């Protein structure tokens with residue numbers, strides 16, 4: 001039999017059998033507006049442990065807990081400040097994750113990786129909210145990818161990774177944003193961005209003009225998200241960051257190059273590169289609007305790995321806006337060796 005939710009997010013795959021499977025500790029994959037998540041009951045240690053095993057995730061890297069409605073957050077975490085309330089009201093549902101003190105014994109210790117805090121998010125995707133509402137459980141879900149690899153941004157990518165280990169993979173088409181949520185923590189009157197995302201520092205400043213908004217220093221493990229210290233988001237092919245201010249890098253003749261660059265870069269350098277190599281521009285976008293790059297970045301990594309390329313060149317788009325900063329945060333991590 002099919003289940004409908006309070007908000008009537010009907011979907012034929014949200015069946016009673018599926019609900020029993022998740023309540024019994026099963027792992028499933030679902031779309032969100034940022035990236036696909038690989039989820040399980042956040043109240044169940046064994047279910048959360050399965051996610052770590054399937055992903056090959058380091059044990060010290062906690063999971064984000066997803067709830068259907070912001071009103072549910074207080075069941076699992078303490079909201080102590082007016083600033084936290086205003087962030088929740090302004091950005092949830094949406095691509096914001098907030099770190100809060102966990103209510104002891106409420107959330108699986110495995111999901112929190114033993115920390116006293118919990119990361120909470122209310123996704124803004126009708127299928128995700130439908131699933132969460134029918135299950136009526138908090139769902140711990142990291143991004144759907146084997147540890148270190150690009151997050152899945154389509155059901156096809158998720159299937160390619162996990163078809164043999166996860167029986168339920170919901171298809172919600174391509175993710176709207178394409179990069180993971182912005183993670184924040186509030187300290188006094190400061191909002192610290194632990195992981196940049198599509199909710200930008202300027203969006204937070206606009207909602208909270210009386211607060212300081214800072215990026216956490218990646219080298220300070222106490223104030224950054226534990227996961228940010230790991231190599232991430234990387235395709236198998238070597239990634240090299242290029243800049244419009246410099247001539248293209250020296251690349252061996254007859255290399256096969258995949259290129260992600262702005263229209264402006266292509267216009268300036270395509271002919272120079274083309275004389276020496278085989279070049280395939282995968283994505284090009286207007287310098288003033290990197291949303292397309294965010295949306296297709298991870299899918300492009302996968303397509304480049306399927307092709308026979310020697311190198312992937314990605315243009316440095318700077319950090320003038322919060323979204324550009326979030327994209328370059330991912331690109332730099334994928335260029336680490």
Ligand code: TXA
Pocket residue numbers: 032034035036037038061062063064097099112115117118119121123141142143144179180181182183194195224225226227228
């Ligand atoms: O958009 C997203 O956030 C996606 C979708 C599926 O919701 N999820 C996601 O999860 O990106 P994951 O596991 O790939 O990244 C979660 C990050 C990790 O860097 C982890 O260290 C951090 O959140 N995190 C989780 N709990 C935390 C906590 N209590 N304190 C600080 N950081 C935490």
Ligand code: MG
Pocket residue numbers: 142143151
């Ligand atoms: Mg991830």
